[in-house]
Amino acid sequence: MADLGLKDLGYEYANIGDRxxxxxLWRDSETNKIIVDTEKYPDGLKPIVD
Numbered sequence: 001m002a003d004l005g006l007k008d009l010g011y012e013y014a015n016i017g018d019r020x021x022x023x024x025l026w027r028d029s030e031t032n033k034i035i036v037d038t039e040k041y042p043d044g045l046k047p048i049v050d
Contacts, residue, residue, distance in 0.1 A: 001014060016045070016048070019037075019040070020036060020037060020040065020041055020045060021034045021035065021036065021037060022035040022036065022037045022038070023037070
């Protein structure tokens with residue numbers, strides 16, 4: 001966002017749709033956290049967030 005100048009325009013958040021989640025596993029049975037689709041995002045979401 002910063003590289004595109006969006007931060008300077010007042011943007012604070014980037015909303016990521018549900019296409020990043022694993023559609024078969026969906027949620028971790030212990031933590032209930034949504035599981036990342038590792039085929040689409042092999043490094044997880046951290047590189048995108050960073």
